[in-house]
Amino acid sequence: MEKLTYPHYTHQCGWNAMLPARQPRPALNQDISVDYAVIGAGYTGLAIARRLRELAPDATIAVLEATTVGEGSSARNSGFTGADVLPRNASIEMADKARIQSGFFTEAFEWLMQIIRDNKIDCDMQQVGSIRAAATERGEASLRNVAEVARVNQIAHTVLSREDIHRRIGSAYYRFGLFMSDTWLLQPAALIRGLADALPKDIALYENTPVLKLCKRDGWVLETANGVVKCRNVAFATNAFIRKFGYLKSRMATIYTYAAITGEIPDDRLGELGESPAWGLLPSHRLGTTLRRIGRNRLMVRSLYAHEAELDAKEAHAKLKDRFERRWPNLRGVQFEYMWAGTTAFTMNGSPWWGRVEDGLYASGGCNGSGITKGTMLGRHLAELMLGKGDHARMTSAMGTANWIAPEPFRTIGFNIISTIESRKAGLEM
Numbered sequence: 001m002e003k004l005t006y007p008h009y010t011h012q013c014g015w016n017a018m019l020p021a022r023q024p025r026p027a028l029n030q031d032i033s034v035d036y037a038v039i040g041a042g043y044t045g046l047a048i049a050r051r052l053r054e055l056a057p058d059a060t061i062a063v064l065e066a067t068t069v070g071e072g073s074s075a076r077n078s079g080f081t082g083a084d085v086l087p088r089n090a091s092i093e094m095a096d097k098a099r100i101q102s103g104f105f106t107e108a109f110e111w112l113m114q115i116i117r118d119n120k121i122d123c124d125m126q127q128v129g130s131i132r133a134a135a136t137e138r139g140e141a142s143l144r145n146v147a148e149v150a151r152v153n154q155i156a157h158t159v160l161s162r163e164d165i166h167r168r169i170g171s172a173y174y175r176f177g178l179f180m181s182d183t184w185l186l187q188p189a190a191l192i193r194g195l196a197d198a199l200p201k202d203i204a205l206y207e208n209t210p211v212l213k214l215c216k217r218d219g220w221v222l223e224t225a226n227g228v229v230k231c232r233n234v235a236f237a238t239n240a241f242i243r244k245f246g247y248l249k250s251r252m253a254t255i256y257t258y259a260a261i262t263g264e265i266p267d268d269r270l271g272e273l274g275e276s277p278a279w280g281l282l283p284s285h286r287l288g289t290t291l292r293r294i295g296r297n298r299l300m301v302r303s304l305y306a307h308e309a310e311l312d313a314k315e316a317h318a319k320l321k322d323r324f325e326r327r328w329p330n331l332r333g334v335q336f337e338y339m340w341a342g343t344t345a346f347t348m349n350g351s352p353w354w355g356r357v358e359d360g361l362y363a364s365g366g367c368n369g370s371g372i373t374k375g376t377m378l379g380r381h382l383a384e385l386m387l388g389k390g391d392h393a394r395m396t397s398a399m400g401t402a403n404w405i406a407p408e409p410f411r412t413i414g415f416n417i418i419s420t421i422e423s424r425k426a427g428l429e430m
């Protein structure tokens with residue numbers, strides 16, 4: 001099989017399918033020359049393009065997207081975001097670092113909110129908060145650490161008992177939780193479509209235009225099926241798919257994770273979804289399960305991880321269903337209407353890779369499970385770096401930088417070992 005340079009999924013993105021159809025921008029069908037080319041129209045790529053335009057009003061900019069906006073991972077996620085992306089492994093020793101990162105996130109989140117407001121992007125965005133929940137003793141211990149960091153950094157939070165969580169979400173599965181009021185929930189496909197459609201008119205966005213090859217020839221040359229892009233500067237906003245071009249191979253791995261949304265749950269059973277009209281729940285372990293109530297009458301489950309390739313669809317469905325039914329045994333008859341996989345870029349130490357790869361070639365990737373705000377933040381700062389205005393040292397000291405990952409076959413062996421160990425640790429959080 002041909003080696004793809006971009007992600008290909010077996011299922012349509014459920015969030016995108018729930019929206020009215022959108023007309024994609026035309027694919028590139030001629031040779032062009034621009035000052036800046038951005039590969040990938042997710043949160044990172046669109047932030048790069050918009051910030052370049054803000055700081056270099058006369059520059060010519062093109063964004064090339066392999067699929068259509070609304071079908072990439074920026075639409076395939078769970079839609080949790082906010083200004084304070086406090087990691088689930090936060091400890092009191094990390095409180096200072098978390099505060100510095102929080103400054104970066106807050107700035108990016110406010111910028112994103114301004115774009116949403118200015119362009120009236122309707123993405124069901126609501127500050128409903130999130131429940132971080134633990135089903136196990138180990139999970140509870142790690143959440144108590146997060147609570148301590150939140151207390152020291154004065155981040156608003158409330159401790160929840162099993163009964164509190166049960167009342168809110170209709171499931172008695174969890175033993176301990178933290179409610180963080182600053183989390184926002186949104187419809188991710190509506191947001192990324194809105195951001196793409198709100199790009200300044202003189203930024204050229206080409207959809208269904210995968211970049212197939214990149215070479216250096218008096219600047220950079222990007223080859224696509226029906227046209228070549230010549231440019232001085234190129235930014236990779238493709239997450240771990242930059243490795244398909246030979247770069248950052250030992251820094252990132254692609255991990256697929258899954259989500260499903262139920263059909264509409266009948267009115268006479270809505271009491272079983274808890275008394276909160278809108279809620280989102282994040283797990284205490286990184287292999288755990290995320291849950292959301294969507295609209296009045298649907299639930300979303302996000303779980304499972306696979307290294308570099310999708311799982312068998314039947315297996316993924318059965319595992320997601322098992323997670324759903326363990327939490328709501330009374331809703332056993334409810335079926336999933338949508339199920340899909342999405343990619344994230346995994347880095348060994350959880351830090352992104354961000355910066356200049358070589359002359360005129362820049363990249364940002366590895367914002368893992370919090371790319372709405374983090375991708376926006378990293379993309380915005382990458383544009384500044386490309387224009388000679390960014391501070392590389394300040395960003396890497398705040399965010400760290402992705403460290404080395406072993407090549408194949410050790411990588412797959414390592415992933416399998418880590419995932420077995422972590423699955424045991426996660427236990428019922430999965």
Ligand SMILES: Cc1cc2nc3c(=O)[nH]c(=O)nc-3n(C[C@H](O)[C@H](O)[C@H](O)COP(=O)(O)OP(=O)(O)OC[C@H]3O[C@@H](n4cnc5c(N)ncnc54)[C@H](O)[C@@H]3O)c2cc1C
Nearest residue numbers: 040042043044066072074077078079080211342370371372
């Ligand atoms: C199921 C799931 C749940 C998640 N939940 C959350 C959440 O609740 N909150 C949160 O903040 N984050 C969440 N994430 C993570 C979030 O989706 C990512 O961090 C985010 O999408 C990263 O944005 P990005 O722009 O860097 O990369 P992407 O969104 O992956 O965008 C990269 C784009 O590049 C394009 N591309 C790749 N290769 C090429 C090529 N060769 N040529 C042209 N284009 C190319 C791709 O098609 C894609 O559209 C979740 C992810 C998944 C999969």
